[in-house]
Amino acid sequence: MPRSVNSVASRARRKKVLSQTRGNFGSRKNVFTVAKNTLDKGLGYAYRDRKKKKGLFRALWIQRINAGVRQYDMSYSEFIGKLDKKGITLNRKTLADLAMNHPEAFKAIVEKVK
Numbered sequence: 001m002p003r004s005v006n007s008v009a010s011r012a013r014r015k016k017v018l019s020q021t022r023g024n025f026g027s028r029k030n031v032f033t034v035a036k037n038t039l040d041k042g043l044g045y046a047y048r049d050r051k052k053k054k055g056l057f058r059a060l061w062i063q064r065i066n067a068g069v070r071q072y073d074m075s076y077s078e079f080i081g082k083l084d085k086k087g088i089t090l091n092r093k094t095l096a097d098l099a100m101n102h103p104e105a106f107k108a109i110v111e112k113v114k
Contacts, residue, residue: 061096068099072110082113 014032021028021035021042028038066076083090088109090098098106 058092061092064096064099065092068095068103068106069110072107072114074110074114079110079113083109086113088113 017032017035017039018030021038023029024035024038027034029035062076065079069076069079090109095106095109098109
């Protein structure tokens with residue numbers, strides 16, 4: 001009795017990996033064993049950086065708030081401390097947006113905190 005191999009599933013599995021590595025350089029896109037390693041590494045980076053992205057955005061918001069409050073002779077830490085004492089509960093994303101796009105509203109918040 002001949003050996004039965006499910007070549008349809010095997011081919012589909014290989015095609016799936018090779019289609020996910022489209023756009024890579026050289027043998028990374030068309031040699032299965034190399035492409036498999038490339039894909040594993042890439043998916044690992046993608047997972048890691050989805051987590052990292054949140055911290056990077058928080059850092060960006062902090063820089064924008066800091067730049068905004070420096071115009072009013074304040075530091076970021078001083079501003080956040082006073083904001084907390086006054087009981088104003090605006091998150092950093094909102095404050096950064098106000099500092100960038102609505103300077104008059106941001107100025108009102110800074111004046112209230114001072």
